[in-house]
Amino acid sequence: MKIYVQKYGGTSVGTPQRIKNVAERIIKKSGNGVGMVVVVSAMGDTTDKLLELAYEITPNPPDREIDMLLATGEQISISLLAMAIGALGHPVISLTGGQVGIITDDVHKKARILRVNSKRILEELNKGKIVIVAGFQGITENNEITTLGRGGSDTTAVALAAALNADLCEIYTDVDGVYTADPRIVPEAMKLDIISYDEMLEMASLGAKVLHPRSVELAKQYNVNLEVKSSFNENKGTIIKGETGMEGILRVSGITHDKNIAKVAILGVPDKPGIAYKVFSDLADNNINVDMIIQSIRHEKVNDISFTVGKDELDKTVSIMRKTVEEIGAKGIEYDKNVAKVSVVGAGINKSEVAKAMFQALADEEINIQMISTSEIKISCLIDLQMTERAVKAIHNKFILNGIEIRHQDAI
Amino acid sequence: MKIYVQKYGGTSVGTPQRIKNVAERIIKKSGNGVGMVVVVSAMGDTTDKLLELAYEITPNPPDREIDMLLATGEQISISLLAMAIGALGHPVISLTGGQVGIITDDVHKKARILRVNSKRILEELNKGKIVIVAGFQGITENNEITTLGRGGSDTTAVALAAALNADLCEIYTDVDGVYTADPRIVPEAMKLDIISYDEMLEMASLGAKVLHPRSVELAKQYNVNLEVKSSFNENKGTIIKGETGMEGILRVSGITHDKNIAKVAILGVPDKPGIAYKVFSDLADNNINVDMIIQSIRHEKVNDISFTVGKDELDKTVSIMRKTVEEIGAKGIEYDKNVAKVSVVGAGINKSEVAKAMFQALADEEINIQMISTSEIKISCLIDLQMTERAVKAIHNKFILNGIEIRHQDAI
Known part of the structure; x- marks a missing residue:
């Protein structure tokens, strides 16, 4: 059966x-x-x-x-x-x-x-x-x-x-499936016919509306053939499965954004071993998920550590960090809710090429990049919250519409 | 504990x-x-x-x-x-x-x-x-x-x-407990302090509002001390327990009425053995509960059989009985929704005395009695539906207010 x-x-x-x-x-x-x-x-x-x-x-x-x-x-x-x-x-x-x-x-x-x-x-x-x-x-x-x-x-x-x-x-x-960007922001966004588990996981903040990352992880683990489709029409949906194409081919699956994010900066952190461990173990012990992390050298022996957390965990984070700041002898703490994260997701991404194109798209729109993080299949930039829509449009335009071959046109 | x-x-x-x-x-x-x-x-x-x-x-x-x-x-x-x-x-x-x-x-x-x-x-x-x-x-x-x-x-x-x-x-x-009659009909109705399982069971049509007969049966079987009381005040309620007084003492617990009842009459039934069995086994096989039953002799060798059923089971009853009427060679079927049952309930009731008083109360109000049924602890009369309130008031007046000692004044 x-x-x-x-x-x-x-x-x-x-x-x-x-x-x-x-x-x-x-x-x-x-x-x-x-x-x-x-x-x-x-x-x-x-x-x-x-x-x-x-x-x-x-x-x-x-x-x-x-x-x-x-x-x-x-x-x-x-x-x-x-x-x-x-x-x-x-x-x-x-x-x-x-x-x-x-x-x-x-x-x-x-x-x-x-x-x-x-x-x-x-x-x-x-x-x-x-x-x-x-x-x-x-x-x-x-x-x-x-x-x-x-x-x-x-x-x-x-x-x-x-x-x-x-x-x-x-x-x-x-909705009909997984799109190359949120169609409410980018009307030209296209539905993906197929996407890999890992790409779908990275598309989480876009894909959360259609599929929760946790279920994608489980599907990956047990190699379950997933398909996301609409219950209101008979359109083909998006298939999520294991690796779907040859290695090394640049495939941008989509542009995602996340507005539910806040930036926290610990200022004037003494440059001693174990300090970063202390900061992030205090956060982990309180079940706070940290996303992007940057440690910048301000001057000799003193650093700033910046990271992002979910907006709804900001208050809790700040109250925990105030204590940590005292314990490690840092100067103080700053935070900013007025930020968003935009990302390019794709399997086999050639990072330098993609990063260059992404940064260029943002620069063309005069959007300042506050933090950057990368993984094997994504590049994310933290920007001003008000710039989110403009950034997503610009990046989508650069990669999906005018630039690089997109996923659902690939042969499998 | x-x-x-x-x-x-x-x-x-x-x-x-x-x-x-x-x-x-x-x-x-x-x-x-x-x-x-x-x-x-x-x-x-x-x-x-x-x-x-x-x-x-x-x-x-x-x-x-x-x-x-x-x-x-x-x-x-x-x-x-x-x-x-x-x-x-x-x-x-x-x-x-x-x-x-x-x-x-x-x-x-x-x-x-x-x-x-x-x-x-x-x-x-x-x-x-x-x-x-x-x-x-x-x-x-x-x-x-x-x-x-x-x-x-x-x-x-x-x-x-x-x-x-x-x-x-x-x-x-x-509500505060079990009353001698429905207080909406008889404002003088009194709350019972105590009542036996059997009396409570007979009070079903009154008591259904406060306690389902099925739970009373179970309480009787396991001798559970039950008390019915209001969740909106601190008043004493009604206790339902095993036999509560000496035998032979007349105790009328309450006057009940049931409007959810209909009368069915099978007319011109041949006076042969097994006919009543056929009628009531046809009903039982279809899970129809029959309450009062009267068999009256019309003339030699032909009877009428009348019984009451729940109003909501009347349609089903009539359709079953039409078939039965044919099979037993009866003359026809009549039914009437415009009836109600009023009852006097009490342990150790002296039947002839109570029956006499009850029939007198109804006669004084010029209420016609269509059927009568009795058990060890109740007497019920089927009357015209429109007469229900008047009948309940008259009987309550006769027994509870002016006549016979009522239950909650008894010594236990």
Whole structure:
């Protein structure tokens, strides 16, 4: 039996009518010996409404009870979708995360999947049933309900696809696929037909809207064939898979941007061994993710250390760093919320060539570069927040429209 | 450790503010070595709203998926109540029907509780936690979510009280207790301090508003001390327990009425053995509950058989009986929705005396009696629907106010 895993996001099942439409799509794909496993998110804004209720009760609801509360959102949508499919005459069954056997650790609100017991799903598939699974949730060894946190439903879908050794894992959403840039900023942006796991991971800040990096990591780990497509039309989507072309060929997949970022600078840091370690271990111990890092020499024996964090973690970061500054004898701390990160992502990027072109595009627009970071497949620049759109357009123009061959035109 | 089980209905937890109030009540009762187990229903009209969603999808949602859907209602209220109690500083944990180990058969939408695994509850109580349990729901041996149907949360509370050998089971609702008649019809109606299980069962049509007969049956079977009281004030409620007084003393507990009733008459039934059996086995085979039955002789060898059924089962009953009428060679069928049943309920009733007084009260009001049925502790009369209020007032006046000693004034 071929097995297809599909995932439908909250917008796709946002109303009873949309649920009925999704039911028809699912039935169309089933049959011909295909076993269908469908993961769904909570309807529309259900999760937000449940959280509102919780915060009316207390400003600090315990994580365990939040999971108990939020897990109902997906339980509602799976039962409704199962009713819709049943009403069209196809055998179907809905299963909660616990029933399906998605076993997680006990870190509530951001549980990690430990393993998937595929026994129950396979039993139901063998009875000819379409299996509807609640995304975003699991159960611990002790029968406690957990949720997987951000991107949870995508992660559920990929984990099931991996456990069932599925032939395809389709992520249905409200956009057609992964684009070379955010189409709201760059109307000329083009949909990618195909992209590698690593490129997709780097496209995170663009791709987060369509696919959470965590699910991409899992897909890479288990080599799951992913496809992102729209649940509102029949257009071809974007396929995410392993390495897709020959090495050494320059392929720019897309231009991404991230406005949820802030810059922090520790000023006048004594140039002694162990100081950088102290700064970043203080941050790591408090679960703060640091992105770009620059250490600049101001004058002999005194450095500045700058880094970026998520905007929502800035307050926490600053309060931790004030203590660190004292302990290491630095001069002070500065921070700036008025920044954004723009990136060029692509496999096999020839860095100097790409970097040169990127910096030139920004210079042409008179955009100042505050920090730079690079990886094997991306180059990122920190710029003024107000310049974001102009920067993305300029870089997209340089690479995608006028310059370098783009990914979806490559032969595979 | 003393164990108290409390149950709060949907109105009592209808808003975040009410949930906070309930949390305070619960904490007040806890402590001093008392283990608190609290059963809650879904908030306000949650269940109705979920059903509306289902019927927007399909007019005939499968029972299994309805259970999957409805079980979320109680899961929401237990998590919110646990948050509210936690916010007041008391250790607490919420548990679904499945987590708590309420094992049922697999008859969805009206599952029966097979047993309760009290292990998890006792563990949590021993950790000093208040345990909040989702009412109305259970789980089968195969890990399927079930709901218990009407009166489900009351049944959950009584079943837990029985399994935990609790010292008391308090059912909190939006009225003060069980009254001698519906206070909306008889403003002089008095609250009963105490009533026996059997009397309470007969008071069902009155008592359904405060306590479902099914939970009373279970309480009787396991000798659970039940108390019905209001969650909105501190008034004493009504205690329901085993036999409460000496035999032979006339005690009228209350006057009840039931408007959800219809009369069906099979006309011209041949007077042959096995005919009544045929009529009522046809009804039983179709799960139709028959209440009052009268067989009257019209003339030699031809009878009329009349009975009452629930108003909502009238259509089904008539369509079944049309077939039966043909098969047994009866003349025809008549039915009437315009009827109601009024009853006098009391333990140790001296029937002829009570019946005489009841019939007199109705005669004084010129109310015609269409059918009569009696049991050890009640006498019921079928009357014209429009006469219900007048009949209840007249009978209540005769028995409770002017006549016979009432229950809550008895010595126990």
